[in-house]
Amino acid sequence: MVNRTELLPIPDKLVVLTFDDGNKSDRLFVADVLLGHDFGGTFYITEGLNFLVNKDHYVTWEEVRELDELGFEIGNHTQHHRNVTKLSPEELTASVRHIEKRCTEHGITKPTTFCYPAFNNSPGAARVLEEIGYKFARRGVAPEFPYQAEGARGPAYDPETHHPLLVPTTGFSGPKWNFDDLKWAFAQAFDGRIAVLCFHGVPGLEHPWVTTKQSDFEKYMQYLKEEGCTVIAMRDLAKYVGI
Ligand SMILES: [Zn+2]
Incomplete structure (x- = not known):
């Protein structure tokens, strides 16, 4: 438990960057762009999808280690990328522990934040994560905003109303999410609210419905820089939010 008096006030223009699924571009492209702006970010790693068999499209564990060494956060996205609402507490725990074990190896x-695969979440799953030591977890844009497969707007994270293990996504990038949506997400990051952005691959070779073009991503990051945003990883929320 953090003593609230030790917390920093939440500044305006606080943005959390997250990257799901361990796309190859995490290491080959995204990391350099973030380093160029001195931005933090979280890479959520799973051994599900085709991580274990398609190393043209997914990072290797060696590349994940490099991202960690570069100062980025490695977050837990479960072993199998299954719907956690259909897992028993024991199955969810085992799936989380598997990624921790791989990280140790x-x-x-060791990851301290979590991302719900395919945005599926429940209060029960959040309780399991809390019991096994997780601090923050990112869900999707629903139920407050309609889920749309190719990118969507969502609520800003308001620590006064949202549980830290059910942090909403303020914007997730895809073919139907553009610069106007990025600017809209930025505009939510005021008065104690935080914009939480979700990207997949830049580009996402295996999942074109959540891909982001490199030129668009560079433009988005340039905008956040020019606006003077504080851009952090999920774990850095602990500086501002008591849990
Ligand atoms: Zn995922």
Whole structure:
């Protein structure tokens, strides 16, 4: 438990960057763009999808270790990328522990934040994560905003109303999410609210419905820089939000 008096006030223009699924571009492209702006970010790693068999489209564990060493956060996206609402507490725990074990084996900092695969979440799953030591977890844009497969707007994270293990996504990028949506998400990050952005691959080779073009991503990051945003990883929320 953090003593609230030790917390920093939430500044305006606070933005959390997250990248799901361990796309190859995490290491080959995204990391350099973020380093160029001195931005933080979280890479949510799973051994599900085709992580284990398609190393043209997914990062290797060696590349994940490099991202950790570069100062980025490695977050937990479960072993199998299954719908956690259909898992027993024991199955969810095992799936989370598997990624922690892989991180330990590769000398990677133990994850302390989580991302719900395919945005499926429940209060029960959040309780399990809390019991096994997780601090923050990111869900999707629903139920407050309609889920749309190719990118969507969502609520800003308001620590006064949202549970830290059910942090909403303020914007997730895809073919139907554009610069106007990025600017809209930025505009939500005021008065104690935080914009939480979700990207998949830049580009997402295996999942074109959530892909982002490199030129668009560079433009988005440039905008956040020019606006003077504080851009952080999920774990850095602990500086501002008591849990
Ligand atoms: Zn995912």
